[in-house]
Amino acid sequence: MTNYEELMNKAKEASQKAYAPYSKFKVGACVLTENNNIYTGCNFENASYGLSICAERNTIGSAVANGEYKIKAIAIYSPNMQNCTPCGACRQVIDEFKSDSGTVVLTEKDGKILSHRIEELLPGGFTL
Numbered sequence: 001m002t003n004y005e006e007l008m009n010k011a012k013e014a015s016q017k018a019y020a021p022y023s024k025f026k027v028g029a030c031v032l033t034e035n036n037n038i039y040t041g042c043n044f045e046n047a048s049y050g051l052s053i054c055a056e057r058n059t060i061g062s063a064v065a066n067g068e069y070k071i072k073a074i075a076i077y078s079p080n081m082q083n084c085t086p087c088g089a090c091r092q093v094i095d096e097f098k099s100d101s102g103t104v105v106l107t108e109k110d111g112k113i114l115s116h117r118i119e120e121l122l123p124g125g126f127t128l
């Protein structure tokens, strides 16, 4: 059974690979899917700033590319910020792939892992 600490450690490791020469704000993420598989990713920026991709969406893209559409947990870490919660766009994307048994967003503050339910971070997420 994967624990939250393991997910956070993998998000930390992934944050070191971030390509963030413009903002210098590095972010790593680690997703745990319903099949208990793990995917990691980081943010990557572009000289055309608006093309930058957040760590969360990059990571979820890897899960999807592997045919995994249900996320039980996503850990997010930035060496630049405590309790680095996802931006609004990423909240909506996490919501799209939430697990029927619930999805938690994990962040770190003062060395402790905080757990937030996606519905808490995005009340009334858009669905079709």
Ligand code: THU
Pocket: 020, 023, 025, 026, 027, 042, 043, 044, 045, 052, 053, 054, 055, 056, 085, 086, 087, 090
């Ligand atoms: N960023 C993320 O990767 N995730 C978030 O939830 C917030 C912002 C990235 C985007 C950009 O590369 C940098 O952090 C500064 O906004």
